[in-house]
Amino acid sequence: MPSSKPQPLPEVWLRGPLPGVPPLLQPVAHALLQAREEIAEIMAGFPAGKLAERPLGLASVGFHLRHLAGVLDRTFTYARGEALTESQLAYLAAEGQPPTHLGAALELTQAFDRQVDKALAQLVATAEGTLPEWRGVGRAQLPSTVMGLLVHAAEHTTRHVGQLLVTARVVTS
16 A cells, blocks of 8 residues: 655645746755755754753854844845944844744744745846846945856855754754
């Protein structure tokens, strides 16, 4: 008798193009959606009291979650050609102090989800012709482009999801 267990979906990038996202930005959108799915799985039932644990001095799960949302916000702000706001700078300063109250893991996960939604909306609204445009990063206005910032947001996100996964396994084992 065949198994009635549902088959897992393929990774996001193997599910086809996302409606409305320009072709050159599909990989960025796929990476962000894949990260969201992996974080949801990792964080399901994660104990809030372990959000700030730093095994071997590594960054905590809570830091990674806050940083993931913050980096998306900041890089997409720079991609729009805007400077960071005081609120964004305050968020950056607080990334290292994750909350550990009951419900904090869900709140941090939902904050990342909202940031992914905002990023996807921006990708849909980004004209491919703007991708090579120069963008300054940070107070020093280091040189990048719209495409450079968006791709960096995706790769940086995937890097931190991997670190979050390992740290979450270590602190819950």
